[in-house]
Amino acid sequence: MTILAIENLHVEFSTPFGAVYAIRGIDFTLAKGDILGLVGETGCGKSVTGRSIMRLLDDNARITGGRIVFEDVDLLRLTDADMHDIRGNRIAMIFQDPATALNPLFTIGEQIMDVLRAHQSNGHGGLKVRAMRLLADVGLPDPAQMMNVYPHQLSGGQQQRAMIALSLAADPDVIIADEPTTALDVTIQAQILDLLRKLQRERAISVLLITHDLGIVAETCQQVVVLYAGRVVEKGAVEAIFASPQHPYTRGLLAALPRPGSRGSDLQVIAGTVPSGLERIAGCAFAPRCDYVMDICRRQQPALSFINSAHVSACYLHEMPKDD
Amino acid sequence: MTEPLLSVHDLSMVYLRRAGLFGRRAQPIRALNGVNFTVGAGETLGIVGESGCGKSTLARCLLRLLRPSGGGIQFDGEDLLALKNEDMRMMRQRMQMVLQNPFSSLNPRLNGFELVAEPLRTHTMMSRKEMVDRVVTLLAEVGLSAEFMSRHPHQLSGGQAQRIALARALALNPDFIVLDEPTSALDVSVQAQIINLLLGLQRQRGLTYLFITHDLSVVQHISDRIAVMYLGKIVEETSSEAIFANPQHPYTQALLSSTPVPDPAAKRQRIILPGSVPSATNPPAGCAFHTRCPQVMDICRMRYPASRLVARNHRVSCHLYEESA
Numbered sequence: 001m002t003i004l005a006i007e008n009l010h011v012e013f014s015t016p017f018g019a020v021y022a023i024r025g026i027d028f029t030l031a032k033g034d035i036l037g038l039v040g041e042t043g044c045g046k047s048v049t050g051r052s053i054m055r056l057l058d059d060n061a062r063i064t065g066g067r068i069v070f071e072d073v074d075l076l077r078l079t080d081a082d083m084h085d086i087r088g089n090r091i092a093m094i095f096q097d098p099a100t101a102l103n104p105l106f107t108i109g110e111q112i113m114d115v116l117r118a119h120q121s122n123g124h125g126g127l128k129v130r131a132m133r134l135l136a137d138v139g140l141p142d143p144a145q146m147m148n149v150y151p152h153q154l155s156g157g158q159q160q161r162a163m164i165a166l167s168l169a170a171d172p173d174v175i176i177a178d179e180p181t182t183a184l185d186v187t188i189q190a191q192i193l194d195l196l197r198k199l200q201r202e203r204a205i206s207v208l209l210i211t212h213d214l215g216i217v218a219e220t221c222q223q224v225v226v227l228y229a230g231r232v233v234e235k236g237a238v239e240a241i242f243a244s245p246q247h248p249y250t251r252g253l254l255a256a257l258p259r260p261g262s263r264g265s266d267l268q269v270i271a272g273t274v275p276s277g278l279e280r281i282a283g284c285a286f287a288p289r290c291d292y293v294m295d296i297c298r299r300q301q302p303a304l305s306f307i308n309s310a311h312v313s314a315c316y317l318h319e320m321p322k323d324d
Numbered sequence: 325m326t327e328p329l330l331s332v333h334d335l336s337m338v339y340l341r342r343a344g345l346f347g348r349r350a351q352p353i354r355a356l357n358g359v360n361f362t363v364g365a366g367e368t369l370g371i372v373g374e375s376g377c378g379k380s381t382l383a384r385c386l387l388r389l390l391r392p393s394g395g396g397i398q399f400d401g402e403d404l405l406a407l408k409n410e411d412m413r414m415m416r417q418r419m420q421m422v423l424q425n426p427f428s429s430l431n432p433r434l435n436g437f438e439l440v441a442e443p444l445r446t447h448t449m450m451s452r453k454e455m456v457d458r459v460v461t462l463l464a465e466v467g468l469s470a471e472f473m474s475r476h477p478h479q480l481s482g483g484q485a486q487r488i489a490l491a492r493a494l495a496l497n498p499d500f501i502v503l504d505e506p507t508s509a510l511d512v513s514v515q516a517q518i519i520n521l522l523l524g525l526q527r528q529r530g531l532t533y534l535f536i537t538h539d540l541s542v543v544q545h546i547s548d549r550i551a552v553m554y555l556g557k558i559v560e561e562t563s564s565e566a567i568f569a570n571p572q573h574p575y576t577q578a579l580l581s582s583t584p585v586p587d588p589a590a591k592r593q594r595i596i597l598p599g600s601v602p603s604a605t606n607p608p609a610g611c612a613f614h615t616r617c618p619q620v621m622d623i624c625r626m627r628y629p630a631s632r633l634v635a636r637n638h639r640v641s642c643h644l645y646e647e648s649a
Contacts, residue, residue: 041511141599155600185374186538187597187616190582194596212511215541215584238588256516257586258545260568264523267516267545273481 003206004030004053004091004174009066011048011057011230013277020277022048024230024285025066027304030174030223035200035207037217037238040227041253043274046210049227050176053208054093055083070174089119092167096179098159102151108135108162109147115169134165139195157188164195168203175199178210193220214254218242226250229275229285232304236311246313249286284315292317327401328362329500329532330386335359335395336556337381341605353604355381356392357556360631365499368526368533370547370564372540372579376601377553379536383502386534387419388412399500417447420493424505426485430477436463436488437473443495462491467521483514490521500532507542519546540583544568549637552576555604555612558631562638572640574617611643619644 011023023045030036038046051057053068055075068075070091075083087093095101103111112131125133128147135143138161151159160180167175177196181189197220199205209221217224218238225235226247234247245251255268272289275281284290287297296316304312305319337356343349355378363369373379384390386397388404397404399419407415423429430439440459444450450458460470466487477485486506493501503522507515523546525531537543543550544564551561552575560573571577581595597616602608608615614624621643629643 041513157600185601186540186582187374187578188600189584190594190596191598193584194594213584214512214586218586218588218590219584242586242588253512254586256513258516258519258541260541260544263545263547263564266520266523269516269520270513 001032002029003032003071004208005067005069006049006053007067007069009049009052009068010064011045011052011061012064013058013061015060018278021280022061022230022277023052024281026225026227026230026232028225028232028235030206030208032173032206033200033204034223035196035209035221036223036225037221038208038210038225038227039212039214039217041212041274043229043277044227045230046212046227047178050093050178050208050210053176054087054091056087056093088115088167088170088172090172091174091176092170092172093176093178094160094163094167094180096182098156098163099151101163102159102166104151107148107150108154108165112166112169115166119170131169134168135162137168138162138165139191140165155188156184157191160184160188160192161195164192164199168199172205174206174208176208176210179212180209181216182212189216196220214242214257226253229281230277231285231301232314233286234311234313235304236307240308240311244307244311246307246311246318247286247315248290248292248317250313329365329367329400330534331362331398332386333360333396333398335382335385335397336393337378337385337390338393351605354556354607355604356385357607358395359553359556359558361551361558361561363500363532363534365532366526366530367549368535368547370543370550371534371536371553372538372543372550373553374538374579374601376555376604378556378604379553380504382553383421383504383534383536386502387416387421417443417496418499419502420496420498420500421502421504422486422489422493422506424508426480426482426489427477429489430485430492432477434476435473436468436475439477439488440473440491440495443492447496458495459491462494465494465525466491467517481514482510483517486510486518487521490525494525494529497529498531500534502534502536504536505538506535508537508539515542522546540567540580552579555601555607557612557628557641558639559613559642560638560640562635566635566638570635570638572634572638572645573642574619574644575613578616578618611641 006028008025008027009023010025013020013022040046109131113127116127116130132143135146140146140161181192196207200207221238224238224241226233228249234250245254252270270289275285283298283300284302287293302314302316304314306312335356336358339353339355340350341353343351371379385392437459440462441455444455463472468487507518535546547564550564550567551558554575560576571580578595578597599616602615610626611624611628614620623643629641629646631639631641632645634640634645
């Protein structure tokens with residue numbers, strides 16, 4: 001069952017150099033209880049997508065088209081007050097740097113109890129008991145003592161756990177996690193990813209996991225959406241896409257990763273650079289860097305075509321007759 | 325094996341952190357605590373570890389940007405710590421460093437030519453004409469055209485800026501380069517380009533690298549040998565192949581199993597370590613890893629395990645292997 005659907009979303013930023021097209025029409029759906037990975041390199045629009053869903057875009061950004069449907073309601077049509085209710089209560093967001101998202105002036109306990117009070121989420125026991133239960137749920141040691149500490153007294157991993165506890169306080173249905181482990185060490189990253197999987201399993205929370213790391217997607221997500229220059233190039237079930245990537249960009253990304261056993265050999269590279277957001281792109285955005293580019297790729301944007309029921313990719317190669 | 329180009333023995337570095345009112349209390353931080361290794365000419369040694377393990381302090385001590393508190397560093401037969409400042413300045417022509425973020429290591433006011441020519445200006449008597457020729461050659465070597473001479477850092481992408489930083493490091497024909505997380509700030513496709521460039525330069529110039537990173541998949545690709553650090557000590561050191569095929573130290577095993585692999589079909593045993601790295605101001609007694617180790621024994625809390633050879637070219641500091649020895 002779909003809980004969140006992004007339909008033909010377009011987002012522009014106005015800058016002194018002209019309009020920057022950050023999102024050029026993307027579609028995907030998050031199924032209830034799934035972890036969906038939104039993956040791509042710098043500037044592909046993955047974070048802008050997350051912020052668009054929360055309607056937390058900067059002032060110079062404008063959503064120029066499309067819908068964001070959460071349980072049959074288009075979030076883009078809600079009043080600010082109604083959106084405020086959705087944010088936190090139904091959809092929560094966690095960020096790369098928890099130190100800037102937590103309030104440095106209040107203890108962890110005060111911040112969580114604030115959210116519990118504001119959202120009046122149903123639960124048993126007093127505010128303090130419920131806050132401590134949340135801290136225990138996210139694996140923070142000694143919750144009673146944690147209630148009284150300030151964010152700066154915690155390590156990076158503990159801050160991210162506190163941030164997750166805070167986002168759970170309102171009992172949301174969806175969590176948008178924007179690079180939640182990028183600032184953390186690998187052993188701490190493993191703890192946080194394990195926690196996200198546990199929350200998904202035990203609370204049936206749906207997670208949109210925004211990341212640049214294909215390894216994290218492979219280990220954590222059920223579904224994946226690969227973005228390039230503000231468009232979806234490939235999406236589907238994680239097993240299908242990693243076992244048999246179809247789009248030349250996805251293939252290039254996977255081939256560029258160093259792997260055990262390849263020591264000292266040259267890695268495969270993707271020639272060229274990502275197009276500027278200032279450009280209007282008529283054809284496939286990846287065409288200038290693609291090894292298989294054809295005339296049509298430069299003229300007309302390829303639609304997403306089915307590889308199989310669990311896997312779609314936007315490339316004209318899929319429409320070519322196969323040799324074998 | 326011939327003499328190593330670089331050998332480090334029992335290196336330690338203690339910082340004093342001022343604490344308390346007006347900094348009257350000084351807290352010692354043990355960033356390096358008896359580090360030993362060697363790097364042969366033309367070889368790449370990878371140093372892997374998480375934040376606070378001392379890997380960047382190690383880099384700074386090697387180039388004597390920091391004065392180590394104890395131990396010794398031999399570079400090509402010279403005792404670096406005994407060199408006079410002027411002699412060390414000459415020695416740095418042969419030892420260079422490339423940092424993680426080129427935008428903070430490159431002066432934003434200088435253009436590509438000035439950035440790459442700066443070491444030539446301070447260390448050689450080249451004429452302007454010679455310098456231009458040399459800079460053009462260096463830029464070509466790192467895959468940039470001559471037009472980058474007029475670009476300033478803010479006009480460069482992350483990958484291009486890192487290439488400028490490399491050209492600058494190569495300007496004086498060094499033998500040895502310390503690479504401190506050189507690809508960590510880059511996207512995957514750009515990271516691959518820089519790794520290929522580093523491998524190519526090493527082949528052509530016979531460079532020796534010390535490659536510092538937290539990323540195991542990158543380090544195994546570029547290194548001949550890998551040393552794993554935890555809280556100021558090397559806990560395991562062996563060939564790049566053996567670290568992956570046969571990791572011995574429980575920390576190395578956990579580090580490997582925590583590194584995400586881009587293959588959902590890989591069914592791996594996940595070792596998730598509890599807690600985080602203890603503070604270097606107050607390191608645990610015995611083996612510093614005992615607070616998180618899944619296989620901790622009583623002795624680990626009391627005594628630091630000596631470094632043992634468990635196989636050819638494979639050193640581990642762990643009581644698990646002392647028992648069997």
